[in-house]
Amino acid sequence: MSIENLQIRPATIADAAFIAKNVMAAMGHDEVYSGGGEEWLQQLIPHMEIICQREDVLYSWKRSYIAEVNGIPAGSLTAYEGTDYKETQTRTFSLFDGPLNFDLDLMQDETREGEFYLDSAAVLPEFRGQGIGRALLQFGITKGKELGVDYVTLLVSPQNPKAKRLYRSLGFRDAGEVFAFGEYFQRMKMDTAEPMRIDILTVLPEMFGGFLNCSIVERAQRMGLVDIHVHNLRDWTLDKHKKVDDYPYGGCAGMVMTCEPIDRCISALKAERDYDQIIFTSPDGEQFDQPMANELSMCKNMIILCGHFKGIDWRIREHLITKEVSIGDYVLTGGELAAAVMTDAIVRIIPGVIGDEQSALSDSFQDNLLAPPVYTRPADYKGWKVPEVLLSGHEKNIRNWELEQALERTKRLRPDLLEG
């Protein structure tokens, strides 16, 4: 079956019974679907149905969305804003008949003001493994963004690493713990703020295709953490030949990029938003390094202009450019590779882009040290052995060894880094 037949729609009151089971399944009680499970669970189902029929409770049909495959309900999402959470929670639980199997007083708030909270998402067993859960969550994320909240949040049981991996791949990050329903849950959140935006201006947009669609840079865009736009300067010319260059004054060899397309493109972008930096890639610019990447990764919006031929008309550099950056003391044919290098280095350190944030921070240069050697399995390859200490499992010795190695390599290979 193809996910193309999937539709997500707001629930109606007629969906209450379906939602009730899904809310309970999302709480870890998959047995509700099969009719098995303990007696209390089966007894709870009709209560839950009545609750879901109401409009003023946590699990209301009004707060729910149904995923349908070929018109058949396959799963649902119940999600809501954190405003008035406490009040709604108290009302919801006071409606349950009989004692609850957890202490309501000990229950911490699952959500709060400023959040869109994905309370329960569940897919029927026979519809699993097709990406329906992911689609429901993505729907919830989009809804949260539309509502203009600061964060989209959810809770996950530490006993469910698979769900946690799914949430991480969607861009959720760990945000503490919540004690609810008698156990600890991990809280995860996603920042819904507008992502960083990078506009790249070039005469060779085709050079960016592969680069932007691979690996971490691709993932960062998919996760909505960066928005990258490539503009073809030829689209901004006014003459019918789409000419972007002309002979230099003074009669020297080579061609120079003209002012008009660059100015028109930059002006159009600036009319739409403020830019923190308008960067020109140039071999005579300030040398790009990790501190500059760190600083640029804090920008909200930036333009990177790629030069070509002999360079660009000087007046653009004087009047429009705020920063000139070189990626090293050599001359490239164009600024495209320089822009790609900078974009890669900047994007990978935007918070949330690399799953294990520690991993980006422990790279070379982040602490003025070169990275220590790394190894993976097997421990013995053709008699080439992994250092004993890494196999010891002794956390402190391992960290010490890594630091020693990093220091030794930096002293030997890049003593200049230790002087700064």
Ligand code: SAH
């Ligand atoms: N005549 C120029 C070089 C032109 S190379 C000079 O001597 O300075 C063409 C374009 O490639 C440049 O305008 C610049 O955008 C880009 N470029 C070349 N080398 C670069 C480098 N090391 N870093 C960043 N951009 C570079």
